[in-house]
Amino acid sequence: MQSTQLIITNREKLAPAWWRLTLTDPNESMSLQSGQFLLLRCADAFTCYLCRPIFPQPETNHDFTLLIRPDPDPGLAWLATRQVNDKLDVIGPFGQGFDLPNGVQNLLLVSDSQDMAPLPALMTQAVAMGLSVTMALGGRRATTLYPVAALPPVVEFQAATLDGSLGHHGPITDLLPDLLRWADRVCAVGSTHLYQTLRIQAEQIRFSLPADFAFGLVTDVPLPCGVGACLACVRHTQAGLRLACIDGPVFDLAMGW
Amino acid sequence: MIELAPYHKTGLNLASPVLIASGFGGYGPNYQRLIDLSVFGALVTLPITLRPERGTLQPRLGETTAGFVLDTGLQNPGVRKVISTYRRIWPRLGTPVIAHLPADQPDDLTRTARALAGIQTPQGDPILAAIELGLPLDAAPDDVAPWLDAVRAGCELPILVKLPLGGHRALAESAVQAQADALVLGTPPLATALSPIDRQSVHGHLFGAALHSLVHHDLHRFKGIDLPLIAAGGIHSLADARVLLTSGAAAVQIDSLLLRDPQAAYQIALEIGK
Numbered sequence: 379m380q381s382t383q384l385i386i387t388n389r390e391k392l393a394p395a396w397w398r399l400t401l402t403d404p405n406e407s408m409s410l411q412s413g414q415f416l417l418l419r420c421a422d423a424f425t426c427y428l429c430r431p432i433f434p435q436p437e438t439n440h441d442f443t444l445l446i447r448p449d450p451d452p453g454l455a456w457l458a459t460r461q462v463n464d465k466l467d468v469i470g471p472f473g474q475g476f477d478l479p480n481g482v483q484n485l486l487l488v489s490d491s492q493d494m495a496p497l498p499a500l501m502t503q504a505v506a507m508g509l510s511v512t513m514a515l516g517g518r519r520a521t522t523l524y525p526v527a528a529l530p531p532v533v534e535f536q537a538a539t540l541d542g543s544l545g546h547h548g549p550i551t552d553l554l555p556d557l558l559r560w561a562d563r564v565c566a567v568g569s570t571h572l573y574q575t576l577r578i579q580a581e582q583i584r585f586s587l588p589a590d591f592a593f594g595l596v597t598d599v600p601l602p603c604g605v606g607a608c609l610a611c612v613r614h615t616q617a618g619l620r621l622a623c624i625d626g627p628v629f630d631l632a633m634g635w
Numbered sequence: 636m637i638e639l640a641p642y643h644k645t646g647l648n649l650a651s652p653v654l655i656a657s658g659f660g661g662y663g664p665n666y667q668r669l670i671d672l673s674v675f676g677a678l679v680t681l682p683i684t685l686r687p688e689r690g691t692l693q694p695r696l697g698e699t700t701a702g703f704v705l706d707t708g709l710q711n712p713g714v715r716k717v718i719s720t721y722r723r724i725w726p727r728l729g730t731p732v733i734a735h736l737p738a739d740q741p742d743d744l745t746r747t748a749r750a751l752a753g754i755q756t757p758q759g760d761p762i763l764a765a766i767e768l769g770l771p772l773d774a775a776p777d778d779v780a781p782w783l784d785a786v787r788a789g790c791e792l793p794i795l796v797k798l799p800l801g802g803h804r805a806l807a808e809s810a811v812q813a814q815a816d817a818l819v820l821g822t823p824p825l826a827t828a829l830s831p832i833d834r835q836s837v838h839g840h841l842f843g844a845a846l847h848s849l850v851h852h853d854l855h856r857f858k859g860i861d862l863p864l865i866a867a868g869g870i871h872s873l874a875d876a877r878v879l880l881t882s883g884a885a886a887v888q889i890d891s892l893l894l895r896d897p898q899a900a901y902q903i904a905l906e907i908g909k
Contacts, residue, residue, distance in 0.1 A: 379668045381898045600696045607661035609707040610696040
């Protein structure tokens, strides 16, 4: 955990609404797990006082990639205007990320949100480990989904759009029953509704939701301090109070949602 | 060194006049891996009550222009759990620890203070340096003495009384009469802002740059009060801290800057402490 400056060394357009920034850590001192987050201090404290959590993905010892897209949030909108050679003040890493232990064979990555930043890196990591990977993405329409062209061919891709412009016509949760029969590990990023549906469907298929099977990254609480000092990110779970910045932001869905 | 409890029998002698305010340093070790806490004069803990408090439901945080609104509902695990978790950590923090007790039923306050005062070093000295008693925003002058007496019945530690910002001078005078050891200015006013997550209204205490002028104003209003005044809120630069210290504050507490830039908070403490 440290304060540092990352330098934007590349800005690549993946699709009309998606960019990928390459961030370089000149000190080569930051070690980051997929799902852990950094706090980004935006330049203008007047419009954006609080640091924003961002989820860069480790590529090499000193390079990270960060997916960005247009966002109404002033902090993320500021980030979207950063250019090559700009520096980003960050603190971190914080929290518990996704884990891919030995023994996992069939990994399901699922999201119903455009904020699915940790999943592509997890996909890359899983492919490198020789796992079978399915990426299931849902959204309003095709252009809101992570660009299919950026996925490696070995990854099975399933899409669901509410307007039917790509893949299944309907919510991504419609596809979950078959996918949950196949997977032995699920990593999800999205809405509380997605996690609740995942939990219910997994219980129907497997009779109970086992621990260490399905994990979700919380996106419905703010993460302003990263160290459990301010208590703004508390979640009331069936297992009691949990701080998303320390105990999460990735939680085992068996813990109760 | 500064003395923040000159009329107390043991005093509250701190190495620096820059403290960490309640609500922004957790119970102590939270920022230890990011900044060296030894540059701060003391750390004031999150609230501690006799029984556990689950706090408010989400959303708890709303962002404003140059600040935010936060309501945790006094969430804390209760004094017994706090003591079992932190009694071995506090002596190794590198800075004295002041426990923040929100005003409560007098009997509960006494029991909480007694439990906290009971944790001691092997030499028999108290591990905590002082108690900060937080008054509610609607506290009346007559309420102050019973709360102070309740804390004093449970411990002999110095007691700092945290007043509502903009509160009536009579409240401060009643704290002086009830033999508070220092006054903290103070608890921020209530405000409302929208949650950045779901756009719901969040009602809670206001934090951010605007507080500095409110604290500065209270320092001027409370001139002549014969107790050390500790200015808490809105400090975002070395200049902010120095203005308050030259306007009558014996010490300052840094709050929301820790969330925005912990390194800047550290630098302020380092510079003032030189």
